[in-house]
Amino acid sequence: MTTTGKQLFTTLTADGKLTLEVSEENFPAPTGNQVLVKMEAAPINPSDLAILTSAADFENAEYSHGKVVANMPEPFLTGQKNRHGQRLPAGNEGAGTVIATGDSDMAKALMGQRVACVPGNAFSQYAIADAMMCLPLGDHSSEVGASSFVNPMTALGFVETAKMEGHDAIVHLAAASNLGQMLNRICIEDGMKLVNIVRKQEHVDMLKAAGAQYVVNSSADSYMADLRAAIAETGAFLGFDPIGGGQNTDHVLKAMEQVAASQMSEYSRYGSNQDKSMYMYGRLDLGPTILTPSYGLQWRVQGWLLTPFLQKAGMETVIRMRTRVQQNLTTTFASHYKAKVNLEEMLTKEAISDYRQMKTGEKYLVTPWG
Numbered sequence: 001m002t003t004t005g006k007q008l009f010t011t012l013t014a015d016g017k018l019t020l021e022v023s024e025e026n027f028p029a030p031t032g033n034q035v036l037v038k039m040e041a042a043p044i045n046p047s048d049l050a051i052l053t054s055a056a057d058f059e060n061a062e063y064s065h066g067k068v069v070a071n072m073p074e075p076f077l078t079g080q081k082n083r084h085g086q087r088l089p090a091g092n093e094g095a096g097t098v099i100a101t102g103d104s105d106m107a108k109a110l111m112g113q114r115v116a117c118v119p120g121n122a123f124s125q126y127a128i129a130d131a132m133m134c135l136p137l138g139d140h141s142s143e144v145g146a147s148s149f150v151n152p153m154t155a156l157g158f159v160e161t162a163k164m165e166g167h168d169a170i171v172h173l174a175a176a177s178n179l180g181q182m183l184n185r186i187c188i189e190d191g192m193k194l195v196n197i198v199r200k201q202e203h204v205d206m207l208k209a210a211g212a213q214y215v216v217n218s219s220a221d222s223y224m225a226d227l228r229a230a231i232a233e234t235g236a237f238l239g240f241d242p243i244g245g246g247q248n249t250d251h252v253l254k255a256m257e258q259v260a261a262s263q264m265s266e267y268s269r270y271g272s273n274q275d276k277s278m279y280m281y282g283r284l285d286l287g288p289t290i291l292t293p294s295y296g297l298q299w300r301v302q303g304w305l306l307t308p309f310l311q312k313a314g315m316e317t318v319i320r321m322r323t324r325v326q327q328n329l330t331t332t333f334a335s336h337y338k339a340k341v342n343l344e345e346m347l348t349k350e351a352i353s354d355y356r357q358m359k360t361g362e363k364y365l366v367t368p369w370g
Helices: 046-052 150-164 178-190 201-209 223-234 248-262 306-313 315-327 349-355
Strands: 002-012 017-028 034-043 057-064 067-071 087-089 094-101 114-117 126-130 169-172 193-198 214-217 238-241 244-246 276-280 285-289 299-303 339-341 364-366
Touching: 002 126, 017 126, 034 114, 057 349, 114 126, 150 169, 150 178, 150 238, 150 306, 150 315, 169 178, 178 193, 178 201, 193 201, 193 223, 201 214, 214 223, 223 248, 238 248, 244 248, 248 276, 248 299, 306 315, 339 349, 349 364
Parallel strands: 169 193, 169 238, 193 214, 238 276, 244 285, 276 299, 339 364
Antiparallel strands: 002 017, 002 087, 017 067, 034 094, 034 126, 034 364, 057 067, 094 114
């Protein structure tokens, strides 16, 4: 048997047309360890925008009910050549009620339960999900549980990465974000020192009020001096950057090296021997990443993705992380939303212009059934 419902798709063609559309689709019956979830809520995360909007021109796009066609400029069109012509679903995570299951015991145990899941097509009225990737929500609503995977597991993953690499302090950029606020709460609970970098004084005040000890304002004239002071006090030589473009990572590495060099007993032409690491886990800025190497030779910049980290961490760690999220959904891992939209409303000019800006504290929630 199949189930019919609305689903959002994104298609980029070789002639530079990015089409977002809502259409009626048939969803197959789940098999094996699969479950069929009636989706009730799904957040629009920055990671979703990579295929949903990218750098396309939505200001001059063609809009109709449930459909929008925008032009994709270079070099972003050529840079996504491998997806040309593919009709892709969107929506990494969400929550809803399991209405059918495959025949595995794990899947059957979820029948009728409200769960958070990571189906990859959460902007839909129904979705097939792996039971292993479902988190039972108990008495929590789908809205409460909609963002219970990507941001919480990513924030926990940063702390786990730091521990695995022998660090007891972290630098985090764009720290006033939903994820950044979670990370601040986690670090307070775990005793992990955290240097929060934000862009506005109001964000400094917000994080300080939430218990953050080290908050640095990148728009202040004293930014680099303040950053060096925070790094010197915490010993933070590991950082996570969701911005990607520009010189954000460059500035942090410079500050790290300046602190490390100031602690050397003698000069070395190769710089300090302090390991300095920056992970980029997003591209809020689609511009080039600018590095002006003045950090010695003991440094690295690399990407960080949740799924490869979870595979590396192992099942025992993943279960421990998931249990912690489940037990603290309304506290440590609480999410808040600026607006709710259904699938068609998600494709209006007003909504796209707003949520693609990814402003702090202004996340959108998609409710597929209205």
